[in-house]
Amino acid sequence: MIIYKFGGTSVGLPERMHTVADLITADNEPKIVVLSAVSGTTNSLVEIGELLLAKKQKEAKDKVGNLKKHYDQFIDNLYSTEEGKSKGTELIHSFFNDIDALTSIPDFNEGNNKTLLAFGEIMSTNLFHQYLLEADIDNALLPALDFMSIDEDAEPRIDSISTELKKILDSQDKKQIYITQGFICRNHEGKTDNLQRGGSDYTASLVGAAIAAKEVQIWTDIDGMHNNDPRVVDSTFPISELSFDEAAELAYFGAKILHPSSILPAQKFGIPVRLKSTLNPEAAGTVIHNTTGSADIKAIAAKDGITAIKIKSTRMLLAHGFLRRLFEVFEKYKTSIDMITTSEVAVSVTIDNASHLQEIVDELSNFGFVEVDNNQSIVCIVGSMLTNKQGALKKIFDSLGDLPIRMVSYGGSKNNVSILIDSKFKTDALVKLNTIFA
Numbered sequence: 079m080i081i082y083k084f085g086g087t088s089v090g091l092p093e094r095m096h097t098v099a100d101l102i103t104a105d106n107e108p109k110i111v112v113l114s115a116v117s118g119t120t121n122s123l124v125e126i127g128e129l130l131l132a133k134k135q136k137e138a139k140d141k142v143g144n145l146k147k148h149y150d151q152f153i154d155n156l157y158s159t160e161e162g163k164s165k166g167t168e169l170i171h172s173f174f175n176d177i178d179a180l181t182s183i184p185d186f187n188e189g190n191n192k193t194l195l196a197f198g199e200i201m202s203t204n205l206f207h208q209y210l211l212e213a214d215i216d217n218a219l220l221p222a223l224d225f226m227s228i229d230e231d232a233e234p235r236i237d238s239i240s241t242e243l244k245k246i247l248d249s250q251d252k253k254q255i256y257i258t259q260g261f262i263c264r265n266h267e268g269k270t271d272n273l274q275r276g277g278s279d280y281t282a283s284l285v286g287a288a289i290a291a292k293e294v295q296i297w298t299d300i301d302g303m304h305n306n307d308p309r310v311v312d313s314t315f316p317i318s319e320l321s322f323d324e325a326a327e328l329a330y331f332g333a334k335i336l337h338p339s340s341i342l343p344a345q346k347f348g349i350p351v352r353l354k355s356t357l358n359p360e361a362a363g364t365v366i367h368n369t370t371g372s373a374d375i376k377a378i379a380a381k382d383g384i385t386a387i388k389i390k391s392t393r394m395l396l397a398h399g400f401l402r403r404l405f406e407v408f409e410k411y412k413t414s415i416d417m418i419t420t421s422e423v424a425v426s427v428t429i430d431n432a433s434h435l436q437e438i439v440d441e442l443s444n445f446g447f448v449e450v451d452n453n454q455s456i457v458c459i460v461g462s463m464l465t466n467k468q469g470a471l472k473k474i475f476d477s478l479g480d481l482p483i484r485m486v487s488y489g490g491s492k493n494n495v496s497i498l499i500d501s502k503f504k505t506d507a508l509v510k511l512n513t514i515f516a
């Protein structure tokens with residue numbers, strides 16, 4: 079089996095869904111096709127949810143009305159037969175009845191919001207399934223909520239996902255093509271939840287791992303992983319091959335093409351991940367697999383929204399057990415640390431989840447003087463065995479010129495050099511670093 083995942087843009091127009099149908103019927107390889115929501119839908123649902131949580135029901139209902147109009151138009155162009163159009167309309171109207179019911183809940187809460195967000199993927203997969211049936215392409219819809227689950231810590235329950243998915247596949251007639259929803263899952267209470275924004279990539283990798291697929295293919299709007307962020311830097315280029323470690327670091331440190339955790343399940347089971355463009359299927363794309371690659375700088379990514387925390391303590395830093403006590407504070411608030419640097423009198427760490435910042439700072443103040451810098455970005459420079467490569471650091475710092483750098487992390491892994499800068503210098507840093515590839 080091969081897992082195909084198509085992102086929001088790849089299913090964002092009726093004609094794109096037609097292209098997806100062509101792509102998945104081009105050979106006889108059995109496949110599970112994971113779909114995102116039609117582009118723009120999850121953003122709209124997020125906005126609607128926020129309005130409902132803020133008790134702005136009227137505005138929320140207006141937005142739902144606009145979204146429904148979009149789908150009515152979509153259906154008209156997706157299906158070619160009267161029967162297809164009427165089945166599609168029936169489907170969408172029933173989903174919008176459910177969405178309307180959610181918008182009428184007086185005490186709309188976070189749980190209702192998660193149910194609301196799930197409609198994006200539920201609608202895209204149902205419309206596409208129906209389109210394949212209209213085109214006489216045999217396929218079955220596998221509801222992700224029947225097998226995709228996360229635990230109390232929002233970590234995927236790989237064993238259960240595997241058992242449940244296999245059970246479902248074994249219980250029905252074999253099909254060449256299965257369709258399922260990305261992003262959505264059930265939480266430990268059995269309620270509808272999700273794998274965070276961009277989570278359909280994660281679904282694809284988890285499904286691949288669950289059934290030991292031959293390959294996971296992520297189809298998106300760009301021809302593979304580029305050497306730098308194409309939204310910020312001109313003249314980036316696709317990288318033909320990456321190791322799992324390199325790709326995982328790039329995804330984690332901000333390469334939006336992949337959900338931050340999406341490489342890990344595939345890596346654990348040694349399943350190659352291929353990145354391909356739906357808009358340009360002929361392009362080779364990127365293959366991510368077990369390879370050591372060459373010792374060179376391969377790519378750069380940046381992650382925003384980072385907070386740096388410095389703890390200065392002349393008294394305690396050299397005492398044994400100090401770092402343990404410091405880390406315990408972060409653990410208590412389930413806040414993970416991305417970067418760390420130490421000196422004899424101070425420790426600096428970065429976090430990307432500042433939801434418990436105040437409590438963390440309060441507790442850290444017991445150890446010494448605490449300083450917080452908001453609006454930081456981690457720029458991550460990735461390449462196999464980068465730390466073995468003579469001159470790599472010189473190249474990096476020469477290219478950055480006199481840009482002020484807040485922290486540097488080197489030697490933690492062989493594949494990565496990370497630097498922390500104020501976010502206002504991010505674009506400049508990415509553009510300057512791109513000269514390394516010239």
Ligand code: ADP
Nearest residue numbers: 085086087298300302303304306307333334335
């Ligand atoms: P999808 O909706 O298919 O999941 P995303 O928008 O999540 O697509 O991811 C694709 C986008 O990621 C590209 O259009 C590109 O702008 C952005 N991107 C950021 N960094 C990179 C990178 N290093 N290589 C390729 N694309 C990147």
Ligand code: ASP
Nearest residue numbers: 114120261275276277278
């Ligand atoms: N639809 C979800 C989002 O927009 C998941 C995804 O597209 O991967 O975040």
Ligand code: MG
Nearest residue numbers: 085276334335
């Ligand atoms: Mg995405």
